[in-house]
Amino acid sequence: MATISKETAKRLDPDKLAASALEIADSEGLEAVTIRKLAQLHDVTPMALYRHFQDKNDLLAAIGDRMLGDIALPAPNDDPWDVQLRAVLTAFVAALRPHPKAAGLALFRILVSESGLAMAERTMELLTAGGFSTDDAAEVGRQSLCSLITLVTTEPGAGEDTDPVAREDSLRFKRASLAALSPHRYPLITSAADVLICPTSTDRYYELGIDLVVAGIRGVLVDRKA
Amino acid sequence: MATISKETAKRLDPDKLAASALEIADSEGLEAVTIRKLAQLHDVTPMALYRHFQDKNDLLAAIGDRMLGDIALPAPNDDPWDVQLRAVLTAFVAALRPHPKAAGLALFRILVSESGLAMAERTMELLTAGGFSTDDAAEVGRQSLCSLITLVTTEPGAGEDTDPVAREDSLRFKRASLAALSPHRYPLITSAADVLICPTSTDRYYELGIDLVVAGIRGVLVDRKA
DNA sequence: ACCGTAGGTCTACGTTGTAAACTTGTCAAC
DNA sequence: GTTGACAAGTTTACAACGTAGACCTACGGT
Numbered sequence A, B: 001m002a003t004i005s006k007e008t009a010k011r012l013d014p015d016k017l018a019a020s021a022l023e024i025a026d027s028e029g030l031e032a033v034t035i036r037k038l039a040q041l042h043d044v045t046p047m048a049l050y051r052h053f054q055d056k057n058d059l060l061a062a063i064g065d066r067m068l069g070d071i072a073l074p075a076p077n078d079d080p081w082d083v084q085l086r087a088v089l090t091a092f093v094a095a096l097r098p099h100p101k102a103a104g105l106a107l108f109r110i111l112v113s114e115s116g117l118a119m120a121e122r123t124m125e126l127l128t129a130g131g132f133s134t135d136d137a138a139e140v141g142r143q144s145l146c147s148l149i150t151l152v153t154t155e156p157g158a159g160e161d162t163d164p165v166a167r168e169d170s171l172r173f174k175r176a177s178l179a180a181l182s183p184h185r186y187p188l189i190t191s192a193a194d195v196l197i198c199p200t201s202t203d204r205y206y207e208l209g210i211d212l213v214v215a216g217i218r219g220v221l222v223d224r225k226a
Numbered sequence C: 001a002c003c004g005t006a007g008g009t010c011t012a013c014g015t016t017g018t019a020a021a022c023t024t025g026t027c028a029a030c
Numbered sequence D: 001g002t003t004g005a006c007a008a009g010t011t012t013a014c015a016a017c018g019t020a021g022a023c024c025t026a027c028g029g030t
Helices: A014-028 A035-041 A046-051 A056-069 A081-096 A103-109 A114-130 A134-153 A164-179 A187-191 A193-197 A202-225 B014-028 B035-041 B046-051 B056-069 B081-096 B103-109 B114-130 B134-153 B164-179 B187-191 B193-197 B202-225
Strands: none
Touching: A014 A035, A014 A056, A035 A046, A035 A056, A056 A081, A056 A103, A056 A114, A081 A114, A081 A134, A081 A202, A103 A134, A114 A134, A114 A202, A114 B187, A134 A202, A134 B134, A134 B187, A134 B193, A134 B202, A164 A187, A164 A193, A187 A193, A187 B114, A187 B134, A193 B134, A202 B134, A202 B202, B014 B035, B014 B056, B035 B046, B035 B056, B056 B081, B056 B103, B056 B114, B081 B114, B081 B134, B081 B202, B103 B134, B114 B134, B114 B202, B134 B202, B164 B187, B164 B193, B187 B193
């Protein structure tokens, strides 16, 4: 304990910085993640952050890496390839779900971050096990992961409204906007307005999203074989 | 010709403004679309734009609307529902493809813009024709369209590098980054590096993307029925 | 005892979106 | 005609942003 004085102990830690930046993004939206705000949160001058991050993109990348680090990759087992793949993709979504406003940052980091790479490799393993060529597995895997990220970032309610008042206002506005449509010209949209604005259940939403991706993969595979 | 003087003829037109804003986005990236730059392009003071757009978001929305307006919705015919659906989704993608850097703006405008609504309604028609309930059609359609937008925005080479020099640099960097990976730990990723960085053909890329979405829809449908 | 260096500060610049008040060209009504 | 309202564009200004560059300062190795 003698090796580090009080002042020294206060030094910033890039991990902590990325963590609280992620918290800001979660609660106030991505555009609220500002060098100045993050610095203030750590009682430090804005420029201090540049000792730990090259620039703001570097900070955002760290946020992405952090989320990807939360992926709890399921252990390989004897289930069929598509069942295992579903488990991997579910783990991926589970890691991003808590951060719908920041999840987009994960996209650029999958092929850089350690656990992103692990998941990508695993995904390709399973796809090739299913019968895809290496190249096809790469393209299919790429698109599937992109779709799942989008699934999270467009989760209903991922709009950047933080306090419930503006949140409710925005919902009311959307509702009114759809309600103002002619039910004659847009019968299906108007009758499904409720679902379009806010789906029945978030869990169902994600389940359907993953179902669509997995079913797409299987479907494309049988088409390729034919 | 007497009704409008030279000066009056020079007045700004919101459509033209949105069009040239879209051009900026296409060539220099979305973040290059700046009130000031757009104003300068039209020989006008920045604040002049605020007579035609409430704020910058309004301008971005107009860009989104403009792209959605380019959707050439195929006429209904006697083909099976899934074939027609594929045609609609292809038309959607075709409208966005010329604008990979701006396509993300279309997301928020589908349920607002005229032709966005037309396409959404049409999509739901076909989905219900296939057998989905109205609510399921809404959720499935929503996700499918989101995935296709992402397909465009993440099109390889959609990164905001405009001139071929930085473009090539970025590619080289990615290539080097993947090449530096251990082929032992990531055998599949490293062997598919070329495809992951830049797919074989853009047309194939989009075809696969649409295939995945349509196959997913069909697959989910039969699962629902079972 | 020294000094290099890592970590933090201070100051400053250019860019962004936009609020507020002002000017000006056009047309309708008297 | 004159007037007066109104729409379009200008001017000025501000707060917030990312970040460059020079400075300080205390610790650790030699």
